[in-house]
Amino acid sequence: MRRPLELYIHIPFCERKCLYCDFLSMPAGAGLRSRYAEALAGEIRRKAKSCGGYEVSAVFVGGGTPSCLEAEQMAKILEAVREGFFIREDAEVTIECNPGTLTEEKLACYQRLGANRLSIGLQSAKDGELRRLGRIHTFRQFLGNYRLARELGFGNINVDLMFALPGQGIADWEETLGKVLELKPEHISAYSLIVEEGTPFYEAYGEDDRKRARGEKPEFLPEEETECGMYALAREMLEKEGYRRYEISNYAKPGFECRHNIGYWRRASYLGLGLGSASLMENIRFSNTSDLGAYLGGGYADLEKVLESPECAGAVRLDKKEQMEEFMFLGLRMADGVLAEAFRAEFGVGLEEVYGAAVRKFARQKLLAQAEGRVFLTEKGVAVSNYVFAGFLLEA
Numbered sequence: 001m002r003r004p005l006e007l008y009i010h011i012p013f014c015e016r017k018c019l020y021c022d023f024l025s026m027p028a029g030a031g032l033r034s035r036y037a038e039a040l041a042g043e044i045r046r047k048a049k050s051c052g053g054y055e056v057s058a059v060f061v062g063g064g065t066p067s068c069l070e071a072e073q074m075a076k077i078l079e080a081v082r083e084g085f086f087i088r089e090d091a092e093v094t095i096e097c098n099p100g101t102l103t104e105e106k107l108a109c110y111q112r113l114g115a116n117r118l119s120i121g122l123q124s125a126k127d128g129e130l131r132r133l134g135r136i137h138t139f140r141q142f143l144g145n146y147r148l149a150r151e152l153g154f155g156n157i158n159v160d161l162m163f164a165l166p167g168q169g170i171a172d173w174e175e176t177l178g179k180v181l182e183l184k185p186e187h188i189s190a191y192s193l194i195v196e197e198g199t200p201f202y203e204a205y206g207e208d209d210r211k212r213a214r215g216e217k218p219e220f221l222p223e224e225e226t227e228c229g230m231y232a233l234a235r236e237m238l239e240k241e242g243y244r245r246y247e248i249s250n251y252a253k254p255g256f257e258c259r260h261n262i263g264y265w266r267r268a269s270y271l272g273l274g275l276g277s278a279s280l281m282e283n284i285r286f287s288n289t290s291d292l293g294a295y296l297g298g299g300y301a302d303l304e305k306v307l308e309s310p311e312c313a314g315a316v317r318l319d320k321k322e323q324m325e326e327f328m329f330l331g332l333r334m335a336d337g338v339l340a341e342a343f344r345a346e347f348g349v350g351l352e353e354v355y356g357a358a359v360r361k362f363a364r365q366k367l368l369a370q371a372e373g374r375v376f377l378t379e380k381g382v383a384v385s386n387y388v389f390a391g392f393l394l395e396a
């Protein structure tokens with residue numbers, strides 16, 4: 001029987017860098033995009049040869065901005081996937097898109113290639129906020145792209161949103177949520193802004209962010225209390241419209257939870273393809289180079305070697321302790337939490353035996369709850385999730 005596998009395919013190009021972004025993405029001319037698509041298709045064909053024993057249940061083309069590639073470049077990549085891998089008939093195939101880079105030709109091409117899910121980066125429905133974030137598009141452009149995708153028959157669309165933006169108030173966030181809810185997407189991701197080092201936002205708001213962390217009043221960023229209020233508002237408005245929060249920052253209509261994301265949080269095997277992409281297969285972690293020149297020259301991870309002899313190929317085989325820790329951190333992100341039975345099935349030992357003390361401590365603090373054999377974060381626990389996760393690190 002074939003083992004399940006997910007594919008993540010990275011497209012590292014964007015029209016322009018957003019001011020808050022620290023992802024592996026960059027602007028690139030037509031020639032570079034074309035060479036990259038060629039190199040990526042080559043990597044896919046080569047790695048697929050080592051994956052005969054797997055069946056692919058989800059493909060996620062992310063970035064960067066995958067929709068900035070020409071239709072024929074995307075076709076080259078997804079055709080290589082279909083030729084090389086065994087793809088389940090019901091596989092979820094997502095393409096990440098940004099407004100301002102989508103056309104009817106591209107959307108029709110994605111459909112021909114079997115894409116059945118779009119993830120559109122909107123971030124805000126307010127043009128002033130979009131400009132402040134350095135986004136290349138307006139809300140109107142997003143609306144045009146969204147409606148076109150619906151007209152062409154895409155029935156599974158995610159909209160990415162961000163809150164706790166500089167200068168944003170609760171009413172602004174409410175307006176964004178309201179406008180997006182009118183469109184009835186099947187899935188909504190809502191993450192709070194993180195001011196990352198090395199970005200223009202860090203220069204502008206880094207000090208403000210530190211102030212906030214010290215409990216002082218920030219100048220531009222919303223106060224922590226406002227940020228918590230925004231999170232609670234999103235949950236309230238979305239749940240009222242029939243979305244379920246299935247992960248800390250992800251909401252879906254029943255049956256539209258993102259399979260690719262769930263696979264990641266449940267530690268399914270996934271293979272990353274493309275510049276800088278990370279993989280976890282058979283509890284072996286490895287990554288491709290982030291050096292574009294090296295990548296274009298074929299300098300990506302050698303999957304055959306990695307699976308045969310991880311240590312020699314620069315990969316890391318996770319030991320039991322690391323696997324258990326990941327199982328807990330990632331599993332607790334999900335609203336359903338961690339199933340004690342699943343822990344035992346995976347590790348041959350009871351959750352209580354390994355983590356009993358930690359679970360009891362956080363339960364006493366009302367940060368974790370237990371029901372029907374599951375352990376999960378409470379509402380209070382979600383707000384301090386990183387503190388809870390740190391409590392699941394095991395002694396060396």
Ligand code: SF4
Pocket residue numbers: 013014016017018021022023025063064065098121
């Ligand atoms: S579109 Fe996304 S990946 Fe590209 S620069 Fe903006 S935030 Fe980063």
